[in-house]
Amino acid sequence: RxxxxxxxxxxxxxxxxxxxxxxxxxxxxxxxxxxxxxxxxxxxxxxxxxxxxxxxxxxxxxxxxxxxxxxxxxxxxxxxxxxxxxxxxxxxxxxxxxxxxxxxxxxxHPAPPQPPHVDVPDQAVGDPRAIPPAGPRQPPPRRGLRRPGHHRRHPHAAPLEPPRGAPRADAARLRRRPLHRLRRRQLLPPPRLRHPHVRRQQVHGWIRLLQRRRRFPHCTTARNPELLITTECGKLLVPPGEIVVIPQGFRFAVDLPDGPSRGYVSEIFGAHFQLPDLGPIGANGLASARDFLSPTAWFEQCHRPGYVIVQKYGGELFTATQDFSPFNVVAWHGNYIPYKYDLSKFCPFNTVLFDHGDPSVNTVLTAPTDKPGVALLDFVIFPPRWLVAENTFRPPYYHRNCMSEFMGLIYGVYEAKADGFLPGGASLHSCMTPHGPDTKTYEATISRGGSNEPSRLSGTLAFMFESALIPRVCRWALESPSRDLNYYQCWIGLKSHFSHNNSNDDGSTTSNKDDRK
Ligand SMILES: O=C(O)Cc1cc(O)ccc1O
Ligand SMILES: [Fe+2]
Structure with missing residues (x-):
């Protein structure tokens, strides 16, 4: 042999x-x-x-x-x-x-993205966390978990300051301790409580420690201008129209080299994003694994007195200080990594004869639940595309459904809202809340009569976070001056265009019978 x-x-x-x-x-x-x-x-x-x-x-x-x-x-x-x-x-x-x-x-785990690497040039880094100029030596910052605000504590949150004599749970110390000692001191959960994804990461040394402490992957939809996201795996330069997924537990920093930016963030608990099963679509379509990019390793190795890490734990934010940068990973391998995706690479599917499909057909990434077909979160987009359905009301139908729909507009005009839904805005239609196109869109569609000409939706990109859960609206949003209290008015004036004899206004009948033989 x-x-x-x-x-x-x-x-x-x-x-x-x-x-x-x-x-x-x-x-x-x-x-x-x-x-x-x-x-x-x-x-x-x-x-x-x-x-x-x-x-x-x-x-x-x-x-x-x-x-x-x-x-x-x-x-x-x-x-x-x-x-x-x-x-x-x-x-x-x-x-x-x-x-x-x-x-x-x-x-x-069907179809996790296996992205090729992408290089982010070093000169793109306008790093506001640069080493401070040499000056008189400051006393070393106090270590330990501290809360940044004065919020009420979650009953299960970790102690703010460990009791005297107890081991300190700050990041710097965690890193230096061998695992078995940490476990004995109950700073880490016992192995059986860990998620199977985490168990697979045991080869990855210290990153593993951090994974256990946070289980909240982030999905960011960025818009104008670029974001520079530094992660433990390296840097991602994210122009408008791209999304980034940062898996649970990763340290990351977002810099805005071009000034203020806006975007949308979704944080999920208990599952990971993956590509949707393509089912009868087969091998090709929607988001393709080859278009997901992850960073090449990048590290900085220097003294960083007072480096503050903000960490979410038990639903609350904490800070920890350390005297080194968390971005000190010299090389990495594995498949538990941050990645980005350019939404213009998405290959949309749609009806090519009649009727209006479920928007889930354009799912970019999904975080599944145990129930097949029921998503913790589907990330769905409404990209530029051809509309060709015949004898069909082409805009979204009026509906109530079991999923909650949070929508955002990245640029352009959303096909169901001629007015009032602006780029950067968002809408929430919780489970079973009726909604659909605004009156202007409805009337414009009806006035085109039975025209079956193909039309192209261009210059637009909307998205939806669609979840089987019911999101709670926080007080900040309810009290925000940006809240649109008149949203319901977009449906005022809707009137029925149906008649009893099943014919269109121009007298033609609505049937694809001949084509469907
Ligand atoms: O409500 C919305 O605007 C999103 C949506 C779009 C669509 O084409 C079909 C259903 C749906 O919920
Ligand atoms: Fe909807």
Whole structure:
């Protein structure tokens, strides 16, 4: 057996089964971790394959059959064990193949983005957190968890100051302690309480500590001008029209090199964003994994006296001070990472004959619940696209539904609101609240009569955070001077255009019967 060689192959899936020529047996038992995947290896005629490859020595090869979606491509690499001189991957393949750990992840959690890396040039950094000029030495800042405001404490929140003699739970100290000691001191939850995603991260040293302390991925929809987001994995430069996902527990800082900016943030608890299952759409469409970009490692290694970290814990914000930058990760690998996505890369789907589909057809990312089809949060967009439905009221229908809909407008005009919904604005239609196009949009659509000409929605980008939960509106929003108390008036004057004989105003009947034969 040749221990030096590990086979790597690109598998295509014409029939729903991926057949992978697998690694030489010699290393298999040692290297394979069976805890995550239940694969059923079946011995196959490996000798023939080896002979075909011009190999003299007989080699036993395992064939693994993995059920994956038709048309997908998976790249499986063996990691250690490559003979010197053998390329890491064929040049024609993407720069970052799925490693075995990533493949496991992919099989159990459908379609997490596996982004290639993106470089953010250093000169883009207008870093307001730069090292302060040398001056008289200040006394070192006090450490420990402190609250920035005077808010009421959550009953389960961590203590504000550890009692005298108790271990301090600030970030700097956490980092230096070995895990088992932390656990003994109950600064970390026992392993069984951890989320399965976190357990998989055990190789990632200190990032793991921080993951456990926060479980709130962020989804930011940025607009004008660029954001510079520094994370422990590196920097992301985010122009208007892009979104960023920062997984739970990551330290991050947002700089505004071009001045003030606006955007929308959604924070979810208990699940991670993933690409939606494409179902009958098949292999291609909506957001494509290849368009998700993550940063290359970037680090700063310097004394930073009084560096303040704001940390959400138990629903409240705390601060901790330390004397170094949290952005000191020299290199990283793995698939639990911040990433960004340019919404103009989205490939929308729509009806091509009649009727108006559910907006979930344009889900960019979804955070699922245990119930199939019920999302903790769907991030849905309404991008520029062609409208071609015949004998159909093309704008959104009037409806009440079980999901709560928070909508925002990034630019342009939203197709259901001719007036009053401006870029930067937001609307909330909670579960079972009736809503639909405003009167102006309705009348304009009706006045076009039975015209079935294709029309293009251009220069617009709206989005929706759609959730099975009912969001509470905080007092700040209710009391905000920006609240639109007259929103309901957008529907004043709506009148019925229906008549009993099922005909349009121009006398034509509304039926696609002929085309649907
Ligand atoms: O309410 C909205 O404007 C969002 C929406 C759009 C659409 O095309 C169909 C349903 C829906 O809730
Ligand atoms: Fe809606």
């Amino acid at each position: 040749d221990k030096q060689t590990t086979r790597r192959r690109r598998g295509t899936v014409p029939d729903g089964l991926l057949t992978l020529p697998w690694v030489p047996l010699a290393n298999r038992h040692r290297r394979r971790d069976r805890s995550h995947v239940q694969l059923q290896p079946t011995p196959a005629a490996g000798a023939a394959a080896a002979a075909a490859a011009g190999q003299r020595r007989r080699r036993r090869i395992l064939q693994l059959q993995l059920p994956v979606g038709a048309g997908q491509h998976l790249l499986v690499g063996g990691g250690a064990g490559l003979s010197p001189g053998q390329p890491e991957q064929p040049a024609a393949l993407p720069a970052r193949p799925l490693r075995r750990a990533a493949l496991r992840h992919l099989l159990h």
